[in-house]
Amino acid sequence: MRTIWLEPDGGAVGIIDQTRLPHDFVAVQLGTLAEAAHAIRAMLVRGAPLIGATAAYGLCLAARADPALPALERAAELLNATRPTAVNLAWAIRRMMTSLRATDTGNRAPAAYAEAARIADEDAAQCEAIGRHGATLIEAIARQRPGRVNLLTHCNAGWLATVDWGTALAPIYVAHERGLDLHVWVDETRPRNQGASLTAWELGRHGVPHTVIADNAGGHLMQHGKVDLVFVGADRVTRHGDVANKIGTYLKALAAHDNGVPFHVAVPSSTIDWALADGVREIPIEERKGNEVAIMTGRTETGDIASVRITPETSPTANPAFDVTPARLVTGLITERGCCAASQAGLHALFPEAA
Amino acid sequence: MRTIWLEPDGGAVGIIDQTRLPHDFVAVQLGTLAEAAHAIRAMLVRGAPLIGATAAYGLCLAARADPALPALERAAELLNATRPTAVNLAWAIRRMMTSLRATDTGNRAPAAYAEAARIADEDAAQCEAIGRHGATLIEAIARQRPGRVNLLTHCNAGWLATVDWGTALAPIYVAHERGLDLHVWVDETRPRNQGASLTAWELGRHGVPHTVIADNAGGHLMQHGKVDLVFVGADRVTRHGDVANKIGTYLKALAAHDNGVPFHVAVPSSTIDWALADGVREIPIEERKGNEVAIMTGRTETGDIASVRITPETSPTANPAFDVTPARLVTGLITERGCCAASQAGLHALFPEAA
Numbered sequence: 001m002r003t004i005w006l007e008p009d010g011g012a013v014g015i016i017d018q019t020r021l022p023h024d025f026v027a028v029q030l031g032t033l034a035e036a037a038h039a040i041r042a043m044l045v046r047g048a049p050l051i052g053a054t055a056a057y058g059l060c061l062a063a064r065a066d067p068a069l070p071a072l073e074r075a076a077e078l079l080n081a082t083r084p085t086a087v088n089l090a091w092a093i094r095r096m097m098t099s100l101r102a103t104d105t106g107n108r109a110p111a112a113y114a115e116a117a118r119i120a121d122e123d124a125a126q127c128e129a130i131g132r133h134g135a136t137l138i139e140a141i142a143r144q145r146p147g148r149v150n151l152l153t154h155c156n157a158g159w160l161a162t163v164d165w166g167t168a169l170a171p172i173y174v175a176h177e178r179g180l181d182l183h184v185w186v187d188e189t190r191p192r193n194q195g196a197s198l199t200a201w202e203l204g205r206h207g208v209p210h211t212v213i214a215d216n217a218g219g220h221l222m223q224h225g226k227v228d229l230v231f232v233g234a235d236r237v238t239r240h241g242d243v244a245n246k247i248g249t250y251l252k253a254l255a256a257h258d259n260g261v262p263f264h265v266a267v268p269s270s271t272i273d274w275a276l277a278d279g280v281r282e283i284p285i286e287e288r289k290g291n292e293v294a295i296m297t298g299r300t301e302t303g304d305i306a307s308v309r310i311t312p313e314t315s316p317t318a319n320p321a322f323d324v325t326p327a328r329l330v331t332g333l334i335t336e337r338g339c340c341a342a343s344q345a346g347l348h349a350l351f352p353e354a355a
Numbered sequence: 356m357r358t359i360w361l362e363p364d365g366g367a368v369g370i371i372d373q374t375r376l377p378h379d380f381v382a383v384q385l386g387t388l389a390e391a392a393h394a395i396r397a398m399l400v401r402g403a404p405l406i407g408a409t410a411a412y413g414l415c416l417a418a419r420a421d422p423a424l425p426a427l428e429r430a431a432e433l434l435n436a437t438r439p440t441a442v443n444l445a446w447a448i449r450r451m452m453t454s455l456r457a458t459d460t461g462n463r464a465p466a467a468y469a470e471a472a473r474i475a476d477e478d479a480a481q482c483e484a485i486g487r488h489g490a491t492l493i494e495a496i497a498r499q500r501p502g503r504v505n506l507l508t509h510c511n512a513g514w515l516a517t518v519d520w521g522t523a524l525a526p527i528y529v530a531h532e533r534g535l536d537l538h539v540w541v542d543e544t545r546p547r548n549q550g551a552s553l554t555a556w557e558l559g560r561h562g563v564p565h566t567v568i569a570d571n572a573g574g575h576l577m578q579h580g581k582v583d584l585v586f587v588g589a590d591r592v593t594r595h596g597d598v599a600n601k602i603g604t605y606l607k608a609l610a611a612h613d614n615g616v617p618f619h620v621a622v623p624s625s626t627i628d629w630a631l632a633d634g635v636r637e638i639p640i641e642e643r644k645g646n647e648v649a650i651m652t653g654r655t656e657t658g659d660i661a662s663v664r665i666t667p668e669t670s671p672t673a674n675p676a677f678d679v680t681p682a683r684l685v686t687g688l689i690t691e692r693g694c695c696a697a698s699q700a701g702l703h704a705l706f707p708e709a710a
């Protein structure tokens with residue numbers, strides 16, 4: 001099963017409503033551009049690669065309704081504005097529009113579906129390759145000493161964040177399938193709890209040993225030798241190797257650096273923004289609603305889904321959704337073409353055509 | 356109003372049930388040693404100085420029931436085992452027992468109440484002094500440039516964590532009362548949310564401008580110049596200046612260091628453990644129940660208090676409650692005798708009789 005698929009009617013697009021996990025597994029059908037934009041904006045789908053694939057299918061739904069170019073340009077603009085940080089969104093829309101602008105009006109809808117399918121298939125293949133390359137890093141630790149390899153991950157960069165496999169979790173799945181004894185510390189990932197709700201759910205379904213921890217705990221675990229490797233995904237990587245990822249990633253990178261723990265960022269090349277250099281200055285950081293901090297949703301003892309406020313009614317909240325980890329704190333990038341240093345030189349060696 | 360008081364009957368002890376804040380303000384009467392031990396263990400009271408004062412009053416309640424020394428030694432042992440990390444607990448019990456062992460059986464109960472009152476009064480006075488010393492650091496920033504001074508704090512080291520005033524928040528209250536324009540970023544402080552529930556409530560009641568943020572957000576805010584000073588409290592400081600405080604403090608110290616933001620730790624001398632040197636190796640770190648990570652309590656839209664599970668039922672959780680910030684990351688300590696470097700030399704200069 002993938003996270004996004006074409007429905008049997010050949011037009012509508014199916015997704016998993018990730019806001020309902022881990023308590024309910026609910027598939028949702030997207031029939032219009034507006035529904036696709038809503039799914040991205042309201043985070044029914046999230047994760048940079050899946051945002052890109054959903055935007056691509058959003059343009060298919062737009063082309064099905066009106067294949068004229070002005071309508072498609074407006075659709076592209078609408079989708080581009082849904083979320084600001086993940087560069088895969090702009091990348092997928094640009095790729096789709098390049099193809100659609102070169103296609104006759106009458107052929108645009110089928111051409112859009114074909115291109116979106118290619119984007120989805122390529123993402124799955126790239127993530128599988130990331131899994132194979134990243135697994136060698138886990139295997140290297142396992143060869144160095146006996147016992148379980150302990151990884152730490154932040155947010156959800158798994159199957160659910162991509163079309164299939166995941167980015168940061170792909171190497172973990174590959175290593176687990178190869179029989180390695182591993183265990184994953186899962187950062188809860190406040191305020192939206194993607195670690196507690198999505199990563200824990202994914203790893204549990206795949207039988208990968210894991211433990212959910214508060215985001216605050218990772219530094220302490222690293223100080224006490226309980227983390228061998230940190231693997232995270234990214235929403236945007238600059239050509240210098242700076243990494244925008246879920247808020248709090250930077251704090252884990254600092255702790256990894258302070259304790260000599262390797263810190264790797266797994267990304268398909270669609271997440272690399274070759275136009276940007278300095279991530280802290282240049283990557284736009286989404287500010288989300290403060291209610292995501294103030295109000296927490298979960299399952300009550302009686303099985304109902306309920307939301308509870310944890311802050312005083314009168315206290316304001318702020319909610320920056322991403323932060324930027326400078327390249328100097330990143331041990332390496334894991335891409336579909338292999339591992340490289342988080343630097344212009346490292347990226348250039350793997351992607352000479354782009355860098 | 357203080358956080359702990361003698362009830363009008365002259366025997367029972369009143370506290371605020373801090374597990375009910377910010378939604379309900381409920382005072383609880385402690386009539387027995389067992390009730391005092393429960394209040395500490397179940398965190399009706401928390402914060403190193405208040406834990407110490409509550410343990411002192413716990414021994415009063417024990418002495419009232421049975422002033423014989425063997426019974427008091429058992430009471431001391433029981434209280435000592437309630438929580439492992441805050442050294443104020445052992446400090447207050449040691450001080451009480453030294454006094455009680457030197458007192459005739461018939462006079463032990465009144466002597467205990469007198470000594471506990473002195474501990475509480477001294478804590479309030481020390482915290483007020485910390486407030487005055489720490490306020491000079493805020494004023495120095497305000498003199499350097501126009502505009503609001505932004506502070507960040509983790510967990511609750513306010514009035515509620517002590518007998519009165521607080522440690523990290525005392526300087527903020529003093530500076531606010533002196534009319535300084537300041538604003539506090541309040542770390543939510545997962546998993547027990549002491550920032551979101553206690554610090555936000557305290558600051559709101561005092562009219563201090565503040566914003567609640569996820570623990571993950573502080574590094575990002577520091578990268579963008581939005582934090583001028585970090586003030587935290589501590590549960591134990593070694594003679595070398597290593598600081599045990601609420602889990603996640605170390606991550607904020609790393610971010611402050613990486614961004615040149617001063618990071619100060621406010622402690623009464625009762626929090627300094629002169630017997631320990633290396634905090635990471637020597638300070639015992641409490642492991643609390645994983646349910647504190649898995650289950651979140653708050654107020655529903657209809658006003659009820661409810662608990663919701665945020666993790667999958669089958670995912671294990673881990674919950675280390677404190678971490679240790681090495682002295683190299685601490686800009687300075689703020690004590691009742693003034694500010695000093697977080698080092699043996701710095702502490703020795705202020706406390707020559709102890710260091």
